[in-house]
Amino acid sequence: MQIKILKHPDIFLRQSTEEVKFPLSEENNIILDNMIKVMYQANGIGLAANQIGYSRRMFVMDTSNERDDPQVFINPIVKSKNNIKRTDIEGCLSCPGEDVKVSRSVSINLEWKCRHGKDQHKTFYYLPCRVMQHEMDHLNGKLIVD
Numbered sequence: 267m268q269i270k271i272l273k274h275p276d277i278f279l280r281q282s283t284e285e286v287k288f289p290l291s292e293e294n295n296i297i298l299d300n301m302i303k304v305m306y307q308a309n310g311i312g313l314a315a316n317q318i319g320y321s322r323r324m325f326v327m328d329t330s331n332e333r334d335d336p337q338v339f340i341n342p343i344v345k346s347k348n349n350i351k352r353t354d355i356e357g358c359l360s361c362p363g364e365d366v367k368v369s370r371s372v373s374i375n376l377e378w379k380c381r382h383g384k385d386q387h388k389t390f391y392y393l394p395c396r397v398m399q400h401e402m403d404h405l406n407g408k409l410i411v412d
């Protein structure tokens with residue numbers, strides 16, 4: 267199966283995504299596997315479901331150097347954000363060639379569900395924290411070019 271990453275200005279990227287139900291459907295499991303595959307193929311460190319055409323509140327991320335630690339985030343909610351922000355350059359698989367300076371909170375507290383429907387809760391810093399805020403923007407129809 268050939269999976270395409272949707273590119274700006276595709277209007278699908280602008281629509282808000284829908285909450286995922288549990289237990290996870292077979293289809294959603296396949297979508298998650300495909301998201302991980304596409305993320306690695308494209309040399310990305312994060313990918314949201316709507317970037318490959320599925321309106322679901324799910325994203326995947328791997329910020330490890332070894333590229334062997336794919337993490338899955340379903341129905342993520344930002345519980346709190348640090349007021350201190352840092353600006354850094356970000357790229358996006360949906361906005362090729364556009365490297366943009368984006369201001370992000372230096373830490374966020376995120377709540378989400380794993381594939382098994384269990385509640386997860388953690389505070390993130392540094393690169394994972396930035397990637398997450400980027401992916402959360404995707405799920406809300408927002409892009410770095412905004």
Ligand SMILES: [Zn+2]
Binds near residue numbers: 358359
């Ligand atoms: Zn992106």
